[in-house]
Amino acid sequence: MLTAEEIMTRDVITVKEDTPICEAMEIMLNGKVSGVPVVSEDMSLVGILSEKDVLNLLYDREALKTKKVHYFMTERAISFDIEDSLVDVCDCLVKNHFRRVPIVQGPKKKLVGIITRKNIIQRIADCQEFFRDTPYKQRIEFTNVFNRT
Numbered sequence: 001m002l003t004a005e006e007i008m009t010r011d012v013i014t015v016k017e018d019t020p021i022c023e024a025m026e027i028m029l030n031g032k033v034s035g036v037p038v039v040s041e042d043m044s045l046v047g048i049l050s051e052k053d054v055l056n057l058l059y060d061r062e063a064l065k066t067k068k069v070h071y072f073m074t075e076r077a078i079s080f081d082i083e084d085s086l087v088d089v090c091d092c093l094v095k096n097h098f099r100r101v102p103i104v105q106g107p108k109k110k111l112v113g114i115i116t117r118k119n120i121i122q123r124i125a126d127c128q129e130f131f132r133d134t135p136y137k138q139r140i141e142f143t144n145v146f147n148r149t
Helices: 021-031 049-061 084-097 116-133 136-146
Strands: 035-039 043-051 098-106 112-118
Touching: 021 035, 021 098, 035 098, 035 112, 043 098, 084 098, 084 116, 112 116, 112 136
Parallel strands: none
Antiparallel strands: 035 043, 098 112
């Protein structure tokens, strides 16, 4: 069984709750990401800010000048532990129409990574290429490792 840790992106773009929303939008645009985890000073996950959350600025343009991330973010963001199954992560993305989920570790839920749809699609593509170009016996060995329990 593949775990979240084996596929997650470790270098995660983040913002703090008190980051001005206009600054958070710039961070997302410059980082070419559609959402960012919101973390405390000790990197504990406190929420997530997505493009969907930022769209609320259309209804409150004055907020762009004064509001902070905590006003827009989704609190109690769904996250997964580094030891959780990649299948469980994928199920969550599909069922909830999420684009990303934070990966945390420990009781304080310290952010250690993120898994996006792109991470999973890349893993599937890598497997397809492997299966196309690999002799049958090696494919069986790989499948046994990929599905380890």
